[in-house]
Amino acid sequence: MLAIENVSRTFSNGETGFKNISLSIQKGEIIGILGTSGCGKSTLLRVLSGLDVGFKGSVLIDGEAVSSVHEKIGMIFQEPRLLPWLKVIENISFGLTNDLNKHEKASKYLESVGLKGFENHYPKDLSGGMAQRVAIARALVTAPEILLLDEPFSALDAFTKMQLQDLLFSIWKQYESTILLVTHDIDEALYLCDRIVILRGQPGMIYSEIVIDQPKPRARGDAYLGQLKDKIIHLLDLSTSL
Amino acid sequence: MSGKTNAVSSRLPVKTKKGFQLNQTVKTVALGSIIPVLLIIIWEYLSNIGVFPQHLLPAPTSIFYMILNMAGEGTLWSHMGITLYRLFLGFIIGVAAALILGAAVGYMKIVESLFDPLIQAFRSIPSLAWVPLFILWMGIGESSKVVLIAVGVFFPVYLNIVSGIQGVDRKLIEIGKIYNFNSFQLIRKIILPASLPSFLVGIRSGLGLGWMFVVAAELMGASKGIGYLLVYGQNIYSPDLIISSIVLFAILGKITDALLKNLESKSLHWRDTIEKKA
Numbered sequence: 186m187l188a189i190e191n192v193s194r195t196f197s198n199g200e201t202g203f204k205n206i207s208l209s210i211q212k213g214e215i216i217g218i219l220g221t222s223g224c225g226k227s228t229l230l231r232v233l234s235g236l237d238v239g240f241k242g243s244v245l246i247d248g249e250a251v252s253s254v255h256e257k258i259g260m261i262f263q264e265p266r267l268l269p270w271l272k273v274i275e276n277i278s279f280g281l282t283n284d285l286n287k288h289e290k291a292s293k294y295l296e297s298v299g300l301k302g303f304e305n306h307y308p309k310d311l312s313g314g315m316a317q318r319v320a321i322a323r324a325l326v327t328a329p330e331i332l333l334l335d336e337p338f339s340a341l342d343a344f345t346k347m348q349l350q351d352l353l354f355s356i357w358k359q360y361e362s363t364i365l366l367v368t369h370d371i372d373e374a375l376y377l378c379d380r381i382v383i384l385r386g387q388p389g390m391i392y393s394e395i396v397i398d399q400p401k402p403r404a405r406g407d408a409y410l411g412q413l414k415d416k417i418i419h420l421l422d423l424s425t426s427l
Numbered sequence: 428m429s430g431k432t433n434a435v436s437s438r439l440p441v442k443t444k445k446g447f448q449l450n451q452t453v454k455t456v457a458l459g460s461i462i463p464v465l466l467i468i469i470w471e472y473l474s475n476i477g478v479f480p481q482h483l484l485p486a487p488t489s490i491f492y493m494i495l496n497m498a499g500e501g502t503l504w505s506h507m508g509i510t511l512y513r514l515f516l517g518f519i520i521g522v523a524a525a526l527i528l529g530a531a532v533g534y535m536k537i538v539e540s541l542f543d544p545l546i547q548a549f550r551s552i553p554s555l556a557w558v559p560l561f562i563l564w565m566g567i568g569e570s571s572k573v574v575l576i577a578v579g580v581f582f583p584v585y586l587n588i589v590s591g592i593q594g595v596d597r598k599l600i601e602i603g604k605i606y607n608f609n610s611f612q613l614i615r616k617i618i619l620p621a622s623l624p625s626f627l628v629g630i631r632s633g634l635g636l637g638w639m640f641v642v643a644a645e646l647m648g649a650s651k652g653i654g655y656l657l658v659y660g661q662n663i664y665s666p667d668l669i670i671s672s673i674v675l676f677a678i679l680g681k682i683t684d685a686l687l688k689n690l691e692s693k694s695l696h697w698r699d700t701i702e703k704k705a
Contacts (some may be wrong), residue, residue, distance in 0.1 A: 236604055253607070260605050270620045270697045279616075280606035309699030325605070424650050 186212040186363050187233070187331055193244035194225070195231050195388050202228050203389040208382065214328070215357060215364040217374035217381040221421060224389030226367040231335045233365065257259065259329030259362075263336045266314035267308040267323075274304040277322045287326075294322040296360070298352060304406075314345035318352070325356065331363045339370065347405075350376060354402060366389045371417050375410045376403055383420050393420050431630065436553075485667045490674065493667040504548035507675065511650040514641045517576025517667025521637070522630055524577065525584035532585075533592030533622070534614065546585065554579050554640065558647055572644035580633040591622030622697065627691045634687060638680045653679075 187210040195202035196258035203225030210216055220226050233244060235254035244251040267276045278284075295301060298318040303337040308316055317337065324332060332369070336355075338346045350373060357364055357377075368374050374381050378397060385392035395417065399409065467487050473479050474486035481489075497503035528546070531538045557578060565571035595618050603613045645654020654671050660668030 236601055236606065254605055256607065258605070262598070264598065266602050268599060268617065269699065270619070270623075279602070282606070282608075282612065307697045309697065326461070368445075 186214075186233075186247060187211055187257065187365075188243075188245040188248075189233070189267075190243045190245070192227055192229075192240055192244060192386075194237065194240040196228075199242070200387055203384065206384075206389075206391055208391075210363060210365070212363055213357075213361045214380065215366065215378045217378035217423070218365065218367045218384060218386035219369065219371065219381055219417065220373050220389055222369065222385055223386045224245055226384060227335050228370075228390070229384075230260070230367050231363065233331075234258050234333050236260075256327070257330040258390060259324035259327060259331070259335060260325045260333045261317075261335065261337045263339055265308070265313075265320040267311075267316055267319055269308050272305050272307060273300065273311070273319050276308065276319055277326055279323060280327045290326055294325050295319075297325070298322045299355070312345075314341055314349065317341060317349060321349075321352065321356070325360070325413070328360075331364065331365070334366045334368075335366065335369055337366075338373065346370075346373070351402075353377065371414050372405070372410075375413055375417075376405060377401070381417065384415065385421065395420075419423045444641045449692075483537050483666060485670065489667055490670050493671045494674065495608065497671070503675075506651055506656055507679070508643055509652065510645065511679070513572050513652065514637050517573045517638045517640070518580050518634060520573065521577035521580025521633060522584050524628070525588060525633070526582045526626075529588030530592065533589040534618065539589075540683055541588075550582050550586075554582075554636075558643070562647065567648040568624045572641075573651070575644045576637050576640045579636040583632040583636060584629040587632070588622065591625030591629075592618055594625070595621040624695055627687070629694065631684065631687050631691070634683055635680075638676065639685075642676065651705060685702075 186341075187208075188231060189206060189208045189210075192206050193202070195204060195321035197210065206229065208216070217230065219238050228237065232250070234242045235258065236253050238252060246255050266280065267273075271279065274288070274291050274295060277295055278287040281287040281290060284290065292304070295304065298321050300315060300318055300322070303311070303315070308319070311319065317340075321337075337353075338349050353364070354377060356362065364377075366374065366377060375397065381395045381397065383393045383395070384390065393413055395411075395413065397413065399407070403410065461538075470479070470484075471487050474481070474484065479486075494503065497506075528542065532543050532546075533539070554575070557575060561571040562576055565574065599617055599621060600613060603617045608616065642654045642657070645652040646658055649655040653675050656672040656675075657669055660666070660672060
């Protein structure tokens with residue numbers, strides 16, 4: 186589905202960004218990308234999305250090389266990035282430029298993120314969690330096969346975060362999307378992902394990869410996941426850097 | 428989830444808010460009028476007992492009758508009409524020029540490097556310094572007046588458009604890029620609406636300057652217009668007429684600004700700003 190071969194993208198004389206990353210992702214997989222700040226996680230997503238084309242190496246989507254934004258890609262950012270002058274429903278259908286059924290499609294996804302009844306509200310009237318739900322619906326409306334999420338829930342409070350993680354899980358179940366989730370929340374990665382890729386260093390490189398073969402949905406306080414968490418903390422080398 | 432949704436939607440009191448706002452307007456207007464009304468009453472009283480000499484500062488009532496007289500004779504309307512016509516024409520030309528140049532400069536780096544230094548240099552010339560040149564070129568007819576007003580309106584609008592476009596959040600533009608928008612779509616769907624607030628600020632301050640320049644243009648030689656009434660009042664030694672003209676400027680300026688302000692709040696209702704508190 187998505188093949189990344191030896192991709193590098195560095196800034197400021199090779200000190201930031203990432204280098205030599207190779208990953209192969211199957212359809213329907215949820216991949217978590219974990220790493221401390223500054224190791225190029227977000228840059229990696231920007232490269233995969235096609236927003237940043239100044240990289241070396243090759244990114245293939247279904248065998249097709251990525252040189253600009255690919256139509257199979259949907260992206261959700263850390264901030265909702267809603268257009269404040271558009272109503273919720275118009276924000277959702279924003280990416281559907283020449284679609285006659287755009288209102289119906291937008292309504293459908295609005296419902297699937299649990300915001301039915303908020304069609305005509307403006308972004309200023311929404312809470313952070315609701316705005317992020319709208320952003321999720323907006324990304325889904327073009328029916329992308331690959332969803333890229335850049336720390337999508339990091340600005341939300343703990344409860345909203347859990348709700349939206351469950352929402353993301355139900356979306357994955359319903360649409361069988363391939364998901365790449367950049368996060369710095371280990372619990373989030375353990376809860377949702379099939380594989381966790383750990384980046385380390387500046388520029389970031391793949392340091393380790395952990396496969397979680399537990400079926401989903403998982404319990405949040407699972408003992409096995411707890412063990413994995415300890416392992417990841419160890420891998421990230423957080424103890425010495427503090 | 429649906430339970431939560433209902434709870435949240437009922438917290439947004441759309442209908443009651445409107446009634447509340449109407450009340451609020453009445454209250455604001457009433458509060459704002461107290462001091463002016465008080466001052467006018469004191470002024471009238473002091474004029475009547477002779478503290479203010481009639482030949483320097485006439486009573487408010489005599490100014491009011493002056494305006495009423497002119498309205499009755501019909502001269503008021505023609506003077507007002509010509510002033511508004513000049514202002515409107517100059518304003519439209521100034522805004523249109525600023526919109527075209529400002530959009531190009533704001534959006535295209537190359538146009539900015541080509542034109543912006545020149546425009547900034549022209550901006551540092553006080554606009555009234557153009558008066559002699561315009562009169563020399565175009566005479567004291569309508570065109571020199573309209574051009575002068577257009578020049579005055581141009582700069583604030585231009586500056587606000589450029590900074591508005593350049594200040595559009597890169598993060599919003601990326602949303603368009605994710606959907607593979609071309610430049611035209613990016614401009615129409617993201618850049619223009621996002622820079623609308625500063626454009627509207629620009630045309631409001633442009634209108635303010637337009638009023639300033641319409642007075643200047645009519646002072647420099649006109650046979651009609653409210654600015655002409657000012658000069659005429661000075662020549663025939665009639666403070667009533669001068670103050671009447673000033674009052675007319677105040678009223679018309681306030682009305683046109685209120686129109687633009689109304690347009691602004693209608694088209695920018697989506698903005699998440701502090702709503703004016705009581």
